Amino acid sequence: MTRHFLNTQDWTRAELDAVLAQAARFKRGLAGGASNGRPLEGKSIALVFFNPSLRTRTSFEIGAFQLGGHAVVLQPGKDAWPIEFDLGTVMDGEAEEHIAEVARVLSRYVDMIGVRAFPKFVDWSLDRQDRVLQGFAKYATVPVINMETITHPCQELAHAMALQERFGGTDPGSSPEQVLRGKKYVLTWTYHPKALNTAVANSALTIATRMGMDVTLLCPTPEYVLDERYMDWARANVAEQGGSLTVSHDIESAYSGADVVYAKSWGALPYFGDWEREKPIRERYRHFIVDEAKMALTRNAAFSHCLPLRRNVKATDAVMDSPACIAIGEAENRLHVQKAVMAALARGDGGQDATSGIGVS
Amino acid sequence: MTRHFLNTQDWTRAELDAVLAQAARFKRGLAGGASNGRPLEGKSIALVFFNPSLRTRTSFEIGAFQLGGHAVVLQPGKDAWPIEFDLGTVMDGEAEEHIAEVARVLSRYVDMIGVRAFPKFVDWSLDRQDRVLQGFAKYATVPVINMETITHPCQELAHAMALQERFGGTDPGSSPEQVLRGKKYVLTWTYHPKALNTAVANSALTIATRMGMDVTLLCPTPEYVLDERYMDWARANVAEQGGSLTVSHDIESAYSGADVVYAKSWGALPYFGDWEREKPIRERYRHFIVDEAKMALTRNAAFSHCLPLRRNVKATDAVMDSPACIAIGEAENRLHVQKAVMAALARGDGGQDATSGIGVS
Amino acid sequence: MTRHFLNTQDWTRAELDAVLAQAARFKRGLAGGASNGRPLEGKSIALVFFNPSLRTRTSFEIGAFQLGGHAVVLQPGKDAWPIEFDLGTVMDGEAEEHIAEVARVLSRYVDMIGVRAFPKFVDWSLDRQDRVLQGFAKYATVPVINMETITHPCQELAHAMALQERFGGTDPGSSPEQVLRGKKYVLTWTYHPKALNTAVANSALTIATRMGMDVTLLCPTPEYVLDERYMDWARANVAEQGGSLTVSHDIESAYSGADVVYAKSWGALPYFGDWEREKPIRERYRHFIVDEAKMALTRNAAFSHCLPLRRNVKATDAVMDSPACIAIGEAENRLHVQKAVMAALARGDGGQDATSGIGVS
CATH class of the missing domain: 3.40.50.1370 (Aspartate/ornithine carbamoyltransferase)
Incomplete structure (x- = not known):
């Protein structure tokens, strides 16, 4: 079962505290030892922006770089990449691709996927399903991070x-x-x-x-x-x-x-x-x-x-x-907490592991 | 004479087999020794997309990163960068620049150039000339890779x-x-x-x-x-x-x-x-x-x-x-084969050199 | 007082000569010692393009990479990011953000900011104030580099x-x-x-x-x-x-x-x-x-x-x-001089320090 960061509410208070503590260490320039300072060494994250971003994009991209990793920024645009989310549909409309393939293929290239997808602002009963984020979380085989949809946990x-x-x-x-x-x-x-x-x-x-x-x-x-x-x-x-x-x-x-x-x-x-x-x-x-x-x-x-x-x-x-x-x-802290979230997910847990320098050293 | 990867048909079967063998080693996490694992160390590739891309772009960008290099993604857009391909033209129309300058200057900045340029879908007798790709190949002084034009060798x-x-x-x-x-x-x-x-x-x-x-x-x-x-x-x-x-x-x-x-x-x-x-x-x-x-x-x-x-x-x-x-x-294999193609071109051959760990170790 | 590179006229002739000398060393593949070869190690630069660019963007991005750093490319587009530059305005028009916040937040994420902002070509008396560049220089707490506005010092x-x-x-x-x-x-x-x-x-x-x-x-x-x-x-x-x-x-x-x-x-x-x-x-x-x-x-x-x-x-x-x-x-020299400018600014001076291998070794 892949661990995601979709909402703080899915993580325990202790896990969140560990992430905040790691963020504070990153801010002070400490990371608990040399290898722990680059927990994304050789790893990569796809940042998928269905809506534009400058601050979120900069802080994630720099954060990945500072941890030894690389962020690929994908900006399909608001209208440019129609994706099918339902199962069983005959896809002869706008959508060229199903979320199942999108998420699975991306998961083969990168170690994490960040997703920004704002509401469409037409029907709240649809938007509140958070379908893009939930679709990625369902099909991706790597951790998914919410970069703002109908909540903004970072x-x-x-x-x-x-x-x-x-x-x-x-x-x-x-x-x-x-x-x-x-x-x-x-x-x-x-x-x-x-x-x-x-x-x-x-x-x-x-x-x-x-x-x-x-x-x-x-x-x-x-x-x-x-x-x-x-x-x-x-x-x-x-x-x-x-x-x-x-x-x-x-x-x-x-x-x-x-x-x-x-x-x-x-x-x-x-x-x-x-x-x-x-x-x-x-x-x-x-x-x-x-x-x-x-x-x-x-x-x-x-x-x-x-x-x-x-x-x-x-x-x-x-x-x-x-x-x-x-x-x-x-705003500055976005950089530090996102690094801590990525480090926790790269390690495969919520940040609580007391034996690791990243989580609690 | 600069070696390009425009079509598999330009490479010998033995060269293609060597590239596929290297791709398999990359996939298994082997690369034939430390330095061979980063054959693009300090090198760079420009990915020029005249048409949009998510998968090709991600796999090339991550591939370059994993080999120690860096990909610059240039997306002039379908209509945004009108380039002249004919010699002798008085360029007082749309085109602001000749392919000769575009390709030569890029060649001074990067070690390889990937090009995606789809047909214009008006006149096949024109599109089948593959002018954008052939223009880059003619004037570039570094290897050019076909990222899909009228063929898709990757x-x-x-x-x-x-x-x-x-x-x-x-x-x-x-x-x-x-x-x-x-x-x-x-x-x-x-x-x-x-x-x-x-x-x-x-x-x-x-x-x-x-x-x-x-x-x-x-x-x-x-x-x-x-x-x-x-x-x-x-x-x-x-x-x-x-x-x-x-x-x-x-x-x-x-x-x-x-x-x-x-x-x-x-x-x-x-x-x-x-x-x-x-x-x-x-x-x-x-x-x-x-x-x-x-x-x-x-x-x-x-x-x-x-x-x-x-x-x-x-x-x-x-x-x-x-x-x-x-x-x-x-789709995953795109990552591995493109790494192998880049590694072969960075080494300056088609991948057959038996003395190198990259080609055939 | 943060040092910027807004115009050559702000730098002494000796400083410019030192930058050109360093650029020549970069071009010859020399950088005055191992650590001096990567003066941007772990550092980053935001390249803010209010107008499109391929050459400037490529040369800065590759240059940062070759020096050990990372460039984040922000392309808000000509019309997409209306920013307020005046103080005291009630911002109930187009602008969603004041330059004070834009520049200060970016300064928390990156070590340098490059800015391209062409004239609007309506009123030269306005354009000649170079407000975007000057606004960044006023509020940023990191060095700002002119990537072409109403002058083009690179x-x-x-x-x-x-x-x-x-x-x-x-x-x-x-x-x-x-x-x-x-x-x-x-x-x-x-x-x-x-x-x-x-x-x-x-x-x-x-x-x-x-x-x-x-x-x-x-x-x-x-x-x-x-x-x-x-x-x-x-x-x-x-x-x-x-x-x-x-x-x-x-x-x-x-x-x-x-x-x-x-x-x-x-x-x-x-x-x-x-x-x-x-x-x-x-x-x-x-x-x-x-x-x-x-x-x-x-x-x-x-x-x-x-x-x-x-x-x-x-x-x-x-x-x-x-x-x-x-x-x-x-055109090739753009790469080398920009590396030298970034190296000088990363070191916090205009390039004259005779005790450093970067400036004059």
Whole structure:
């Protein structure tokens, strides 16, 4: 059974902690010995982008190189590589190839496959099946990594690592896996001229509850609450890790006493694919922008965002350029956590093996 | 005189056998010693794609990496890089550059050049000149490799290797170069909604006869017979290697007793560029699909295809998912044979040098 | 303060001479010792192409590989990555991201950033601000390299190196930095069906005067004289290095006694963005083509061009295929000078450090 990295929720908390610890060692320039420093020596990863990317692509490609491996970047384009996912179809339409062949052949060439495939934004009941990612995971005989589909687990790890750094988790003698417990974490919806993917919001909710924080999902109306699958994951995490989950539509009480403010815009699911109807609603909530007045309500909170960010729309210049903003560091951490994920998968486990220098040395 | 790999027909049978033997060693993880394992150390290859590619690109890029080299992927796009091929032209039209400069400059940067350039599908008398590939071969001062134009020699070698494996050629004490002699090989045309390139069909005919097999070209009507150049190559191969060449339009007798069934769709040359006229003809032959009933006529034949393949159009799910199907292994072999071709060209010969560990150790 | 390579004019003559000397060592296969041969070991460079490229991309990518590093090629496309450059803007238009975040995040992933960004050809007063390049240089925390914007300093170095080679500068005991002094250098405008960028023309003027040559700018009318900034640079170079600067509209006297003829086409700045008005003017000067009759007026001059070149429009076949033409060698030198620039920047200086094997060994 091939091990994949499709969602953090599939990995144990101990496995995630081991990956974050390895990422921190990579960032400090340590890798636990010479051979462990190049765990991808001679190995390769295919990065399959059904949607464009600059940051994800750069961080994965550089990460593979730094570990001794090589990344092949495949950009079939949004419309250019129609693939069949159903079994039994007479393929006389658009699709030239079945996912079974695509994934099996790639698996013969490379040691890992990263997949980015955004929703098509027409029908959420289809998009929420995450068919491209799940199709690769089903047929590939090598590990598959989610590079953002309807969740974004690599961003989750980068975000968690940035928060651990902010709250002293990298200090000598500290316990990075403990420093986030009980922190007040606000995931705030913000305005954006277009209706965006919920992936990063789903992921923020998932990882914040997984880390045992008191999580508030702040959004304009109940229509902006996230898909029930991710609300369920968050509730399960609260049950397992402690912490709490609250939905709020009140800006002032949500920000009050917060330790972390994470901003993201997304489209309301009831209007999925019918964004013209949603537009006048979202336009009423431009004031959800993260600004100095709101940040003043917090307990000197850290501010972050997954980037790209429209300045003075999602957050003001003053917030972005303040010491509270850890977004650049979080973006940097993508490199380190992805290296740790690739190293764990190259070794064939989730990173927990205490006998290896990679996982826990 | 620079050695190229434009067609298998330009190389001796002994040279091809040496390349296939090296490919088998690469596949087994052997390369004849440390330095021989990285024959492209510090070297580079430019992969010039005038038409898109995922599999060819991945296998060449990974292959170069595994041999210690680096592949630069250039995708000028179908329309984006108009190049002049004639001498003496006043270049005040579309073309910004002459092939003489393109090939010479690239030759200063890299150690090898791979070229993919499909026909334009307007006038076969033009396309059959293979001008892009021949232009690079004429002006480049480094070896040029055909990555599919109007033939596909890398696919030929991958196919031959998969067949050798299937018929015991990789068993201890066997002679891979002998195991295919006298096998009954059927190249069958199949339906496809679009008129496709004849390259893989030309190549299948070429390599199957070269390997000394009894080859049947099965196609709906005489109009689907291949270009005379490739029929001539096949006849010359029969004269040299033994075996035979038969054209058939009868499915039952063609499949009867076959050891190998290789499927491919292509457009009929008399209708080249005028595919609307051909369409009603090809629609009549959907029953050429490879299915279990036809396979039951064979002598437990191996089935293969160069991929991508439309399931239940060219071959049924049952055939694709049967043990007879060696298409995934054949696709994998692209990696190994292309490494062997690059290694042979990097060494400056066709792979026959008995004093080197690469060619024949 | 991060050191960039935005223009040769920002570097001292001694620094440029050191880079050219290192490029010559790279070309001869020498690099001053094992570790110095791989000064980019484990390092990476992002090549950001806002406009397409094949030669620049290949030479940088191969160069990084040969030095032990890795190049990530980012091609956001002409219209695909709208970036905000102004501070304080409410970003509710096209731009999804501010240059501040783009440059800072990339700086966390890679050790150097190359940028290609051509003018938009609408308003020269905007284009001459070179905002994309200057924006990267302002916010990046790693060195930025100009891969052609409104100047082309890498081409300048390749050109200077090719001329040094031609005039004996690589002979034993010669002084490459002296051999060009006092040579008569003609930069001649030539016809081209489209109005082109002035970047290479600006650069030719800059480097030719910097090398102490007697420079003639030959163009059809005063409207084709280059932007005052570059004319000023040229005059400053003459003051510093000796040599001279002359503008001429007379072909015969310009070519007479020339040692170097460098051809380039460009659009006349007074018609910038209004090229239909310029077209009938440029059509009158097709006879500026470099041909054998003009070359016969010179002192056995070297001819060059930055490529791509339209044969029999900018220069005749006879000139291109004559021994006078050094354009292919100049193109090759792009590889060597860019390696030397990257090596100098990786070391954190302009290449002058006499204690290092890279700079001056």
